[in-house]
Amino acid sequence: MSEIAEKVKKIVVEHLGVEESKVTPEASFIDDLGADSLDTVELVMAFEEAFNVEIPEDAAEKISTVKDAIEYIERQKAA
């Protein structure tokens, strides 16, 4: 697993208070990990802080799974 993926996973575990084993790439924040819409806003803010990236509103709306987050951040970091 990439460094980014590890860090994303850690942030999700911390913010949503879920077990690490549940944070699979396919896991949806809302459907599988018990987040509500405010939790996801906060999660995206936490990603922005941790990775020092900007995630605009329209991009944030498309991030609904752990994998979406990892891929978006990886693209930003590669760019």
Place this chain on the structure above:
Amino acid sequence: MKAERRVVVTGMGVVCPLGLGVEHVWKRLIAGESGIRRIESFDTTDLPSKIAGEVPAGPRAEGRFDPSEWIPPKDHKKMDRFIQLGLAAASEAMEDCGWKPASEEERTRAGVLIGSGIGGLQTIYEASVQVHEGRVRRLSPFFIPSALINLVSGHVSIKYGLKGPNHSVVTACATGVHAIGDAARLILWGDADLMVAGGAEAAVCPLGIGGFCASRALSTAFNDTPERASRPWDRDRDGFVMGEGAAVLVLEEYEHARRRGAKIYAEVVGYGLSGDAYHITAPAEGHEGAYRAMQNALRNGGFGVEEIDYINAHGTSTPLGDDLELEAVERLFGDAAKRLAMSSTKSAIGHLLGAAGAVEAVFSILAIRDQVAPPTLNLEHPSRESVIDRVACEAQRRPIRTALSNSFGFGGTNASIIFRAV
């Protein structure tokens, strides 16, 4: 004709500077213990008042408060401390009353009315710092809901599925009494059969202490002997001591409680309100607003003054307020003042602002249950003599069937409530 409804208390929860849990706190209060200490949660170097009643941290089994025993860790950041304390007190009260809604109909007949004087002050402070640092876009999406006063009621309703009236009160230091009194009326008027009511406060923070210091309301002469600082009616008193905590009652329509065989602590039998229309912080001359609040509560309950056995005074330990309240009680009670016991439990826990009236309701009810008047600590040299027994320094066993509790707030708002043994 509509049958007369009555309101009784069937559950209680409290978390305050003497700890967490009704019986634990009461035992310590009656033993004459104090919950006032040096402030440990932040640096008080620049503050003239360095003492407060903070809720002891630790496990529930030891009568202490640990938010993670009451709220899932991931939700802590969604609630300011006053909400966490309120939720703990409400959870205790719900456990104590032994009732849970079993149907949608029952859910819609049960509501919540928990207030706070100030709300999420520390949360607002921290968010303000973020804005000041140019990080306005980094504000948490939970900032607003973690600071809003009515969110104690919101969280309690969500936790227990209570879909009846969801309300809140903000009347400074009169909040707790107003919340309980208004909730009782919602039951009397038929809006609900059960109400979870009380107050919560957590303003022991730099803004809270600094702000009340600025209005010259806090004690500053006892920083080295904190337990001696809150001394209502004593000649050496020099201001109130801030406390934090929450208390919540479960109020229930009498027949509703009787049908399910609930334990009944007491009945809410009188409630009176008034305004001073005088000054933003100082009580009116002769504390005539307090006089009228008590008078209204007696009239509401159909009581004569000779029927009141115990008063839990507002008695904050401020130079002006204490004696004015005493004078108002003496004037209202006349000859009946001689048989009266009146104490201020703020001497042991400080002034819990919006939670004060709710905590003092719990103490008034327990005074009735156990026939004990809790003490006014540190009342060594009264600044003024009185025929009223102010229960100086030690608790007293005495017959208490009916108790009245007073709370008065900034803005000139006054409330009195009367409880009686059933």
